[in-house]
Amino acid sequence: MRSVVVGLFTVLLVAVAAPAAEAAGRCGTHPWCSTALSPDDRAGRLLQALTPAERVSLLGGDDLLGVLGGAGHHTGTSDGVPRVDLPTLYMSDGPAGSRQGSATAMPAPIALGASFDRATATRYGALVGDEVRKKGNDLVFAPTLDIMRTPLGGRTFESYGEDPFLTGTLGTSWVQGAQRAGVIATVKHVAANNQEGKLAEGTTADDALIRPIAAGSRFTVNANVDARTLREIYLAPYEAAITGGHAGAAMCSYNRLGGSFACQNDALLNGILRKDWGFQGAVIADYGAVHDTAAALNGGLDIEPWPGTLLGSAAVNEALAAGTVTQATVDRSVRRTLRMMFASGMFDRAAYREDDTQIDQAGHARQARTVAESGTVLLENRGLLPLATKGLKSVALIGVGADTFRGGGGSSKVVPFRTVTLRQALTARLGAGVDVRYDPGNDPAVAAALAKDADVAIVVGVDSSSEGGDRRCLRLSCTDGLTQQDAMIDAVAAANRRTVVVLQTSGPVLTPWRDRVQALLEAWYPGESGGEAVTRVLLGDAEPGGRLPATFPKREEDEATAGDPEAYPGVDDQVRYKEGVLVGYRWFDAKRITPAYPFGAGLSYTTWRYRDLRIHRSRGRAPATVSVTVTNTGRRRGSDVAQLYLRIPAPRAGQVAAPRQLKGFRRVALKPGHSARITFTLTPRDLASWNTGANAFRVKAGCYPVMLGRSSRDIVLKGRLPVAGGRCR
Ligand code: BGC
Secondary structure: HHHHHHHHHHHHHHHOOHHHHHHHOOOOOOOHOOOOOHHHHHHHHHHHHHHHHHHHHHOOOOOOOOHHHOOOOOOOEEEHHHHOOOOOEEEEEOEEOOOOOOOHHHHHHHHHHHHOOHHHHHHHHEEEEEEEEHOOEEEEOEEEOOOOOOOOOOOOHHHHOHHHHHHHHHHHHHHHHHHHHEEEEEEEOOOOOOOOOOOOOOOOOOOOOOOOOOOOOOOOOEEOOOOHHHHHOOHHHHHHHHHHHOOOEEEOOOOOOOOOOOHHOOOHHHHHHHOOOOOOOOOEOOOOOOOHHHHHHOOOOOOEEOOOOOOOOHHHHHHHHHOOOOHHHHHHHHHHHHHHHHHHHHHHOOOOOOOOHOOOOOHHHHHHHHHHHHHOOOEEEEEOOOOOOOOOOOOEEOHHOOOOOOOOOOOOEEEEEEOOOHHHHHHHHOOOOEEEEEEEOHHHHHHHHHHHOOEEEEEEEOOOOOOOOOOOOOOOOHHHOOOOOOHHHHHHHHHHOOOOEEEEEOOOOOOOHHHEEEEEOOOOOOOOOOOHHHHHHHHHOOOOOOOOOOOOOOOHHHOOOOOOOOOOOOOOOOEOOOOOOOOOOOHHHHOOOOOOOOOOOOOOOOOOOEEEEEEEEEEEEEEEEEEEEEOOOOOEEEEEEEEEEOOOOOOOOOOOOOEEEEEEEEEEEEEOOOOEEEEEEEEEHHHHHHEOOEEEOOOOOEEEEEEEEEEEEEEEEEEEEEOOOOOOO
C-alpha cells in the first residue's frame, strides 16, 4: 500500500515538476515550445523565427496528386519547415469518412441530420476524426454545414438538411467529437454554397467532380442573398459551430457571394467570421476556389491547399513586389495558421502514424450501423412493420439498392472497409426457413411477378447524387439507368398488398405511390452497415429512430425555388434567393402548402404522450426554459424526438416571419410505461432575428407562441413565452 502511495506521489511530483516545454512532442526547445504560453503567443514567437520566404511557403499547399484519394494519399499537404521543427500539416476529406484509401463508410450526413441527436453527432465526428488521425492526418475537411436550399442540390446527402438550428447544433457536436479525437475540424463551405449547378442535357449523373453545367455552376455563380437570410439561415450553422464548437478551421466556398468570390471576400472572412464571431482559426480555400492572389490574402484567406499556385511562393512574391499585398498581410495569415496548429496541440505530440491496423474496423462498423438505425425514418406504416417472422415463408426483395452498396459521389465518397447489403443481412437474419428471392427491378412486370407469390415484397428505391451536378428532378425515375422505378413500385404494390418501400436517397424525393404501399422507410445512403441497419429496423430489432431533416413535397412545383430560373439555377450566373428566410418547412408553412411528409416527421413502433408543458421566461441571467414530460405509452421500448418550435416576430413591420422555427429538439429512448422530463433552454440568440439596420441579432419584446410537437406539422402542446419585457395577456 505504502509503495503505491509513494509511487503515486512520485508520479504527481514528476508531473508537476516536469517543465511544460518537455511535453512529448516534436517542437524541440525553441522559445515557442512552452505549453505554458498561449497558442497566440507561441504563434507570434515562431512567426518571428521564420524567414520571409519560409512564411510565404506556408500559404500554398504542396501536394498536387493527393486529391485523387487512394491509400497513402492525403487530400492536402502543407509542408512544414524542418529548420525550426515546424511540422507538416496533413489534411483529409471528409464528411462521411476519410477519403484516403478505405475507411468506415458512415451513413450519409443527411442520415445524421435525421437522427436529431447530439450524442450521435459527437460519436460520428469522433469516429471520422479517429480514422482520419490513424491515417496520419491532422485536419479533416468536414463537417459540411451548407443548408439544403433545394433538394435538387447535388450535395444534399452531405448536408444535415434544411434547418439552420438542427444543422448548427449537430455540426457543433460533430466538431467537438472530431476535435476531441485529436484532429482539427473544418466547417465548410462558407458561404451560400447551395447548388452544384444544373447539368447540361445528355450528361449522366456520374460522380465526376467536373461535369458540363448548363446554368448556375458552383464555380462561378453569384449568390444574391439578403443580409437577414444570410445570417438567420445560411450562416447560422457556421456561427454555431465556430462560436459554440470552436471549430479550428473553415473552408471558403467556390461561389461568389454578393459579387465577390467567397475565398476573396473581405466582408465574409475578415468581417463576419473574424470580427463578428471572433474566429481565430485558419480559413482554407476549397480546391481551386482562389482566383486572385492579392484579393485572397487581403480578403482574409490563409491557406490554398490545392493547387497551391495562387498562394504559391512565385505568385505571392510577385504580389509583394507589386505592392498589392504587404508583408504584414502575409504574416497575419501565417500567424493564424500557426495559431491553429498550436491550439490543436500539433507541436506537442508526435506525428500521427498512418496505419489502418490501428483502426477498430469491427467496432466502427457497429457504430455505423447504429447511426443508420438512428437516422432511418418510418414514414408510413399500416401495421405491416415491424415484420412478423412467424409464418413468414418467402420475401420478394426488389431493386438494385438491395444488392449493392450505394453512396453519394464526389469528395465525400468513401471506399468502405466492408459492406453488408440488405440482401445479405436479411437473408442471414431470416435464416434457411425463409426464401428471400431477389430481382433488380429493371422490368416492372418481372418484379411484380416475383412479388405476387411472396408473403411480403420489399422494394428498394434509389436515386443517384453527387457533388459536381444537381439532380435533374425529384422523381425516383430521374435516376440514370433506373427510369422505371416509380412504375415498378406501382406494379409491385398492385401485385402484393403487403409491400414495403425502402428508400435509399440523397434527400427528399417524390412518393406518388405512398398511399398504395403498406409501409415506407427512408434510409438515405445508409453506409457500409446499411443492410444490417435496415434489416434490424424492418424486423423490429431496432426502432426506426429518424425524423425528416427536410420536407418531402407532394409535387416538385411546391418547392420555393421551383419554376423561376432566377431563383434556381440562376440566370447569367446570378442566383437570387427570392424566398428569403422561407427555406424548407418555413416556406411550406408560410404558403400553406401541404407536403407529402413534413419536416420533423417520423413514426415510432411505440406510442408517445406529451404533457405538462411549462414555460419560464428569462429572469436576470437565467435563460428562458420550456419543459415537458414525454411518456412511452406503448408496449415496446422505443425512441422519440420531441421538437420545440417558436414563432419569432419579424425584425421589422412588413418583413416576413416564419410561422414556426425549430429551436429545440431532444431524443429520448424509453421503456414502455416510462416517462422523462425534458427541458429546453432558450438563449437570447435562439429568440433573436437579424436586424439589418442595426447589423446585429436583436431580441424583440413580445409574446412568442411556443409549440411542442412530434413534427413541424404535428404540434401537440402549445403555450406562450413572454420575451424581453413583453407580455402575454
Ligand atoms: C469540395 C470540398 C473538398 C475538396 C477536396 C472540393 O471539390 O468542394 O468539399 O473538401 O474538394 O477534396
